[in-house]
């Protein structure tokens with residue numbers, strides 16, 4: 055990954071281009087969304103390239119969740135162009151959106167496991183919902199086990215969520231995301247609420263999954279350490295635009311006060 059040609063550092067809403075011309079898996083152009091006088095997104099641009107780990111940082115209330123909701127068709131933007139895996143999101147009907155979402159893995163803060171189901175049943179749940187993607191399967195166990203092995207938790211197959219630690223629950227939730235073999239994974243604060251050692255384990259897992267499946271990941275985080283370790287590139291969402299984009303090293307040495315504010319401990 056580090057041998058790739060470097061994508062140039064840009065600022066003030068300009069869109070970065072990959073000199074290697076990698077496939078674009080997500081493209082957002084000039085996204086605008088207001089709630090009355092609250093102008094949240096004011097021409098936000100983003101490109102996520104295939105196999106990339108892209109971190110988005112923004113202060114609380116800066117519009118990260120609004121952007122993600124527009125991206126997956128849960129919220130209608132006022133204007134702008136959104137394309138995910140070659141599909142223009144705003145033109146899709148419900149069934150088409152559902153098919154597209156089967157290729158997008160979500161690991162959200164609130165994506166809790168179902169407490170009344172075993173780990174196995176939790177993982178079978180999305181398989182039943184997206185049968186058309188996975189095709190006919192007589193026995194779910196091999197797929198469930200493969201997903202759990204990816205997160206080092208095959209032995210928890212028949213445990214209940216209450217028998218797992220917080221870090222283990224997060225890993226099972228990641229396995230549940232992986233079971234549909236998503237092309238893109240959206241992570242919302244993947245390390246929040248975890249102690250530093252467990253957070254590091256989750257970050258390592260995210261990296262190994264990205265390598266194994268060449269998934270593209272969009273990672274929303276406030277955790278500067280997580281951003282440093284995992285990001286190939288970062289986008290700072292400030293004033294409703296992609297205010298600055300670059301590597302961790304570039305952004306963390308920028309003297310612009312709005313950029314510097316992110317890296318102050």
Ligand SMILES: Nc1ncnc2c1ncn2[C@@H]1O[C@H](COP(=O)(O)OP(=O)(O)OP(=O)(O)O)[C@@H](O)[C@H]1O
Nearest residue numbers: 089092094112113114115116117118119120121276
């Ligand atoms: N459905 C809604 N109706 C009205 N205002 C909304 C709605 N959803 C979001 N907002 C407003 O949009 C702004 C951005 O919210 P958003 O949840 O995207 O922030 P965020 O960057 O994800 O914050 P955090 O890091 O705290 O999760 C906030 O001012 C919020 O009040």
